[in-house]
Amino acid sequence: MTLPGGMNGSVMVHSWRYLGHTNQNPMGIEVFGLVMGLGFVMSFGYWCTDFLVIQRAMAANSMSASRRTPVIAALPKMMMPFIVIVPGIAALALSQMAVGYTLPLKNGGPDYDQVLTTLMAHFYPAGMLGVGLTGLMASFMSGMAGNVTAFNTVFTYDIYQSHIRPGQPDHHYLTVGRITTVVGVALSIGTAYLAQYYNSINDLLQLVFSFVNAPLFGTFLLGMFWKRTSGHGAFCGLLSGTMAAALTHGCTMAEGKGGWITTIYEFPSSMAQNFWIAIMAWTTCFVVTILVSLVTRPRPEKELHGLVYGLTELKHDEGVSWYKRPVPLAIAIATLALILNFWFA
Amino acid sequence: MLDLRVPTGFFFTIVGLILVGMGVLYPSERAALTDSNVNLYCGLVMLAFGLFMLGLSRLSKHEGS
Numbered sequence: 001m002t003l004p005g006g007m008n009g010s011v012m013v014h015s016w017r018y019l020g021h022t023n024q025n026p027m028g029i030e031v032f033g034l035v036m037g038l039g040f041v042m043s044f045g046y047w048c049t050d051f052l053v054i055q056r057a058m059a060a061n062s063m064s065a066s067r068r069t070p071v072i073a074a075l076p077k078m079m080m081p082f083i084v085i086v087p088g089i090a091a092l093a094l095s096q097m098a099v100g101y102t103l104p105l106k107n108g109g110p111d112y113d114q115v116l117t118t119l120m121a122h123f124y125p126a127g128m129l130g131v132g133l134t135g136l137m138a139s140f141m142s143g144m145a146g147n148v149t150a151f152n153t154v155f156t157y158d159i160y161q162s163h164i165r166p167g168q169p170d171h172h173y174l175t176v177g178r179i180t181t182v183v184g185v186a187l188s189i190g191t192a193y194l195a196q197y198y199n200s201i202n203d204l205l206q207l208v209f210s211f212v213n214a215p216l217f218g219t220f221l222l223g224m225f226w227k228r229t230s231g232h233g234a235f236c237g238l239l240s241g242t243m244a245a246a247l248t249h250g251c252t253m254a255e256g257k258g259g260w261i262t263t264i265y266e267f268p269s270s271m272a273q274n275f276w277i278a279i280m281a282w283t284t285c286f287v288v289t290i291l292v293s294l295v296t297r298p299r300p301e302k303e304l305h306g307l308v309y310g311l312t313e314l315k316h317d318e319g320v321s322w323y324k325r326p327v328p329l330a331i332a333i334a335t336l337a338l339i340l341n342f343w344f345a
Numbered sequence: 346m347l348d349l350r351v352p353t354g355f356f357f358t359i360v361g362l363i364l365v366g367m368g369v370l371y372p373s374e375r376a377a378l379t380d381s382n383v384n385l386y387c388g389l390v391m392l393a394f395g396l397f398m399l400g401l402s403r404l405s406k407h408e409g410s
Contacts, residue, residue, distance in 0.1 A: 099378060125376040127367035127384040131360055131391075 028268020037275025215241025241285025357395030364388025
């Protein structure tokens with residue numbers, strides 16, 4: 001199979017073989033950009049700071065169960081590449097096989113967001129098509145519901161109740177929460193229209209993550225593991241990290257996006273640009289937080305109990321059978337991840 | 346607390362029944378590129394999964410009471 005750019009189609013089923021140089025793969029990324037940008041900054045940022053993920057662990061019924069949550073969630077997440085890549089390969093292959101299927105187009109390029117629905121419309125029989133569309137809609141709705149709930153919780157609890165109007169009766173906050181839900185849904189509808197201007201939903205999603213999650217992950221990391229971190233350091237780090245993301249986006253171009261200040265460098269794909277924005281944002285936040293923390297007054301240690309790793313008494317999983325403990329589970333999951341990486345190297 | 350197996354079981358049982366019905370009543374409804382009755386087979390699998398879930402929830406209810 002040959003890809004549109006004339007590349008060998010086997011690039012799509014190998015995770016490491018074509019990462020030596022940016023011109024070897026269609027994403028235009030090399031091994032450092034991928035491992036640091038996607039593997040470290042974006043993935044950890046998503047896994048550790050995204051409230052949609054965190055609220056799942058918060059809803060667990062015990063400390064042990066909440067520690068297991070991300071480990072168990074990693075298992076279906078590991079299967080995501082198969083769900084994402086296999087239909088893409090199938091679509092590309094079927095479009096070259098003269099079976100009446102053509103790739104959906106958008107602005108002259110392939111429209112990635114529509115591939116799955118056009119595949120379903122073309123190759124499912126009536127009956128299964130309904131089930132497929134139902135499944136697709138259900139997953140959109142559950143993702144949206146989770147995000148709106150997270151938005152609602154963060155706004156009502158952490159912003160409105162803590163800073164805008166504290167000390168009100170419960171029904172007041174309930175009303176605010178309900179209004180926030182409506183606003184959240186309206187905002188997501190607006191975002192859907194914004195996403196139309198990008199090549200694919202995923203491009204926009206990763207761009208937002210590289211602006212928001214990447215610097216936030218630097219702040220979280222230092223805040224959780226370094227007791228010397230000060231509030232001023234965290235704020236300056238977060239601010240400069242987000243500004244570094246904006247600067248990187250403003251000074252580089254990829255697929256006609258970015259470069260609103262000047263174009264110093266052009267990335268082969270938006271995804272490569274997003275990874276590098278994330279790397280810049282995280283590194284800036286991390287370094288600035290450390291520097292500013294070192295020259296500002298540290299928080300007294302007794303205020304940090306329960307918040308910073310070294311000063312917190314860790315609850316161990318006593319009385320929990322070994323296969324329910326996070327460490328054996330994590331080792332099993334990591335082994336599986338390694339096997340998959342060697343398999344599809 | 347709501348046992349998630351109950352709504353899951355009902356959902357897959359109902360969808361499975363609809364698909365099996367489709368497969369039996371309209372056997373000529375075929376997917377492109379295949380000769381097998383996709384609706385029937387998928388429906389049977391979903392029906393089995395739905396009933397399995399409902400069975401599990403019944404089982405744990407008996408144990409709990």
